[in-house]
Amino acid sequence: MTVFHFFNCAILTFGPHAVYYSATPLSEYDTLGTSVKAALVYLGTALVKLVCLATFLKVSENDSFDPSQEFLKALIGFIDVAGLYFALTQLTHRNISQNHKFQAVGLGWAFADSVLHRLAPLWVGARGLEFTWDYILQGIEANANLVFSISLAALGSLMWLRKNKPKTLIPIIYACAGIVATMPSITSYLRRGLGWHFPKVVGFELFTSLVMAFISWQLFSACQRPSA
C-alpha cells in the first residue's frame, strides 16, 4: 500500500539488524567482515538446500501436512546447521573474542535470511494499493528469526568452539540446538497440520525465540564461568 508502507515494513524487517550491530560492541570491534562472510555462507547453504529439496521432495497438490515430506524437509534443514558450523569454525576471522564471534555470525546469517526470503515479497507486494497485515507480520517474523539465529549461533559456538564444558550441560546444549534447528519444521506443522493463522504462528515464534534466547544466554554464561 504505497511506498510509505513499504518503507515502514522495510525498517521493521531490516532495522533491528542494523540496530543490533550498532548498539552492541560489535561495531566497536569492527566485525562487519565476519557478518558479511556469514551472509555469503548462508547464501551457499540456501543454494545447496534448494538443490536437495528439488531433487528429493515431491510436489504436493494441497497444502496439508505430510509427515514424511516434513521429515525430509527437517533433514534438509540440518544442512543449515552444517553451514553454520562451517561459518563458525572454518572461516578465518580476525582476532575477535568468542563472545562477539557468534553474535556477528548470527547477525550475518539472519540478515541474509531476511533479505533472501522477505525482500522480494515486500518490494512486490507492499507497494501496491491494497492493504494487508501480512507484511507487518512478516517483519515481526524477521525479528524473531534474528533472535533464533543468534541463539543457534551461540549454541553452535558452545558445541564446537568451546572445549571444556561442564558435563551435565552438554545434553541440554544439544537438545536446545536441536529445537532451534528444527524450528522451521515446527512452524510449518503448526501452520499446515493444526491450521493456525499467520498472526498466531508469528506470536508463537516470537515467544519461543525469546525463551530460547534466554536459555542459551544462561547456558553460555554457565559455560563461561569455568574458563573465566
Add this chain to the structure above:
Amino acid sequence: MASKKQGQRQVLESMYSVIALVFMLVACVELGDAASAVDVYRLIQYDISGVPFGSRLASLNHHASSLHFSPGADLSRTVLVIPVRELDLGFVKGTTDSDQNGGLELLKNKLIELEQSLIHANILYPVYFAFEDENVNAVLADIKKNDAAGQQATATTGGYKFVVSAPEPKKVASPVITNIQGWLPGLKADGDATQLPTIAIVVSYDTFGAAPALSVGSDSNGSGVVALLEIARLFSILYSNPKTRGRYNLLFGLTSGGPYNYNGTHKWLRSFDQRLRESIDYAICLNSVGSWDNELHLHVSKPPENAYIKQIFEGFTNVAEELGVKVGLKHKKINISNSRVAWEHEQFSRLRITAATLSELSVAPGLLESTGGLSDGRHFLNENAVIRTVKLVAESLARHIYGHQGKSIEIFANGSSLAVNPSYIRSWLDLLSRTPRVAPFLSKNDPFVMALKKELTDHTDEVIMQNEVLDGMFTFYDSTKATLNVYQVASVTFDLLLLLVLGSYLIVLFSFLVIITRGLDDLISLFRRPPSRKVKTA
C-alpha cells in the same frame, strides 16, 4: 584479447535479458493485486447534432461511498455505489449537473425509467453498471457499515478505493450500419415477361441502451429477428419445390439503424431500383413481438379505408380469429416535415410503398425509447408469443400468395413438416439475448452479422449485404467496457502511526541492547559525548 571482449559482451547481453526478465516479472506480479476485480459497463456517450448526452468521462480513481452518507459530506471525490433497487430517481436527476464522481450501479428490475433519465441527461462524471455478486455485495456491505459509523472514506480515514483505468473515450469514426437482404424468387410461368409481385418482410435488428455492452434487446427487436428467420425458413421449404412455389417473390430484410429513425431502412430503400420498388405489393415490418398475450396491433400510415390496407388487415384478422387472438388496426399519419420516424413502415410509406408494422406496442415509441436497453432481457420474453406471431404472419402471407383468402386451410399446421419449430426459435432467442447489438459498435465483419447472413443464405436464394455509414446526426464515443479494481486501503494516519511505533520500537531495542552489553553508563555517555570531547581537547 578479442575473446575476452567477446566474453564480456556475452555477459552483458545475458545481463540485459536477465534485467528484462526481472522487469517483466515485476510488472506481471504487480498487475493482480486488487482485492477484487469486477467487470463494469459504461453508460453510453453520444451526441445528437453536437448536443452531448450520456456520461462524458471514463476513468476514475476515488474512494467509495454508499447512499447512506452523512448529510453535508463532501462528495466531490467519491464513487457512489448504488444498488438499483435502492435508487431514488430524484437523486439521479438532482445530481446530473453537480460536481461529483462516479456511480457504480447494480442491475435489477424497473430500469426503464432510470435508463430514460440517464440517456437524456448530460452527465459530467463516469457512470458504470455492474452485476451483483458476492464480491460486490461484500464490499458494499462494508462500505455501508463504514458510512453508518460516520467515517467518510477519504485519504486519511481508509476504506475502499475504486479504480477504473480506461482510455479517454474517442469518437467512433464512421459508424457502419449493415443491411442484409434475402431474396426468394417466385414461380415464373414460361413466356411470362412481366415482373412478379413482391412481398417484403422487414425487421430491424440493432439496439440502443444505457449500457451499450449490455443492450441485448431480447424483445426489441430480437423477437422480430427470430420471427423473420423462422418465416424465411418455412417459406424456403415451400419454395424449394417448384410445385409449391408461389407466384410472389419474397424479400426478407434485416436492417440496422433502427433506433436512429430507421436510418438503415431509409438507405436500403434508396438503393432499390425502380422496377423492384414498383413491384413490391406490400411490406410487413415486425417490431417487438415477444411478450404479448392476446392482442397485437397493426400500425399503418395510409388511411384504413384504403383497399390494400383493408385486404391486409382482413387477412390478418381471419387468421387471428382461428388462433384465438386479436389484431387491432392503428392509424398514424406521417408528417413529412418531421424527421422523426416512429415505425419502420413509415420509411416505406414515404416512398409510396404500402406497408404496415405488426407490434405488441400500442403507441409509437419516442426517440430512443423501447430500443432494447437494460431492462430488455431474456426472462421478460415469452417464446409462445413469438411462435404465435410466426404462425399469424406466415399463414396470412401464404393465404394471400396461394389465393386461399377466406378459406380455413391451415398450411403451417402443428405436427406437419411445415410446423413452426420451437427449438429453432428458442436457440435463436438465446443467442440474441446474449449479443449486444448497438450499431456503431458492430463492425461490418462482426461474427453476429456474419451469422445472420449465413442463416439467410441457408433459407433464401440471393443474399446481399449493404454497408452504409450512419447519418451524421448521431455521434458515438467508444470505451464501453472496463474492469473495476477494488482496493482496500489504510489511511495515511495509520502509516504515520505505524512509523511512530516502529521508530520507538527501534529506539527501545537500541537502548536495551546498549544497556545489556555495554552498561547503562555507556548509554548515558552517548548523549554526553560532545561536552566531554571539548574538555579533552582543552
